Amino acid sequence: MFDITSDDLSAIILTLKLAGLTTLILLSIAAPLAWWLANGKSLGRVVVQALVALPLVLPPTVLGFYMLMMLGPKGAIGGQLESWGWHHLAFTFEGLVVSSVLYSMPFAVQPLQETFSNLGRRPIEVAAAMGANAIDRFFTVILPLCKGGFAIAATLTFAHTIGEFGVILMVGGNIPGETHVLSTVIYDYAESMNYEAAHRLSFILLIFAFAVLFTVYALNKRFETVKL
Numbered sequence: 001m002f003d004i005t006s007d008d009l010s011a012i013i014l015t016l017k018l019a020g021l022t023t024l025i026l027l028s029i030a031a032p033l034a035w036w037l038a039n040g041k042s043l044g045r046v047v048v049q050a051l052v053a054l055p056l057v058l059p060p061t062v063l064g065f066y067m068l069m070m071l072g073p074k075g076a077i078g079g080q081l082e083s084w085g086w087h088h089l090a091f092t093f094e095g096l097v098v099s100s101v102l103y104s105m106p107f108a109v110q111p112l113q114e115t116f117s118n119l120g121r122r123p124i125e126v127a128a129a130m131g132a133n134a135i136d137r138f139f140t141v142i143l144p145l146c147k148g149g150f151a152i153a154a155t156l157t158f159a160h161t162i163g164e165f166g167v168i169l170m171v172g173g174n175i176p177g178e179t180h181v182l183s184t185v186i187y188d189y190a191e192s193m194n195y196e197a198a199h200r201l202s203f204i205l206l207i208f209a210f211a212v213l214f215t216v217y218a219l220n221k222r223f224e225t226v227k228l
Contacts, residue, residue, distance in 0.1 A: 007176070008185060008201060015181040018093070019161040022100040026108040026157050027150065029101070034112035035142075039121060053110070055103045064170025067099045071171065091173045096181075099171045100161050107156040115149025116142075151219050159212040163205065 004012070033052070037045055055063060071089040072078045077098075078088030089095035119142070127141045143150070165183040172179030174188065182201060189198035 003200070005197075007180075008197075010177060011180050011182050011185045014093070014177070014179075015162055015183075018096055018100060018181060019158045021097050022104055022161045023108075023154050023157045025097070025101050026104060027154060030105065030108035030112055030153060031150075034109045035116050037109070038113045038116035053106050056106050060103065060164070060166025061170055063103060064099065064167040067095075067102065067167065067171050071095045071098065090171065091175060091179060093172070093178055096168060096172045096179055099167050100164060103164060103167045104157045104160045107160045108153045111153040111156065112146070112149050115146045119145055148219055152216055155212055155215055155219070159209065162208070 033048075037049060037052075068090055069075050070077050073082055073088045073090070075088070075090075078090055082088055089098060123141050123145060124137055127137045132140065163183065164181075165187065168179065168181055168183060169187070172181075172184075174180055174184045182205065186198050186201050186205075189195070189201070
């Protein structure tokens with residue numbers, strides 16, 4: 001049942017690479033954005049919150065279509081890259097990374113925003129009164145007190161990226177070694193009625209999804225206990 005072919009292994013490695021890069025990029029972007037959403041007072045926060053959450057309700061193919069237009073040779077991003085003598089990002093691994101960052105953003109921003117909101121400003125104000133600068137406050141106060149939120153955001157982002165399909169297919173197509181990830185491999189197997197191979201990879205993802213959810217709930221429970 002778990003006989004993995006070389007093509008399957010290549011797709012697994014590419015999928016893990018995509019999920020890992022997306023998670024690292026998103027955590028660096030999501031942390032300051034979530035902090036601003038949790039503590040800012042600008043009326044524009046509602047607009048930004050809606051934009052961040054848009055991938056939760058928007059069909060992946062719709063987001064994928066607009067990303068394809070933007071990253072393609074005639075798009076705002078792809079066209080600009082071509083004018084500089086570079087290649088556009090449609091049907092490339094780099095294009096998948098850009099699209100995955102946008103598609104998985106709510107899974108990084110929302111857990112961090114909730115964590116920062118629960119933290120409040122009091123610990124930061126105390127650290128500032130004791131002379132800690134912004135960097136010190138982040139590493140000695142915010143990060144230790146909010147590590148549960150960062151762990152959950154990283155876990156959800158990584159898992160969500162691994163399960164992408166619609167955006168992947170629209171932006172990256174199905175190019176072996178470049179954009180051929182697990183979700184598209186399963187689709188190919190099912191389309192060719194190779195249900196045994198499709199079941200093999202689907203079962204792996206099913207177990208992985210359960211492990212992710214178990215981890216998230218366990219982390220929530222653990223940090224709730226710590227707070228008590």
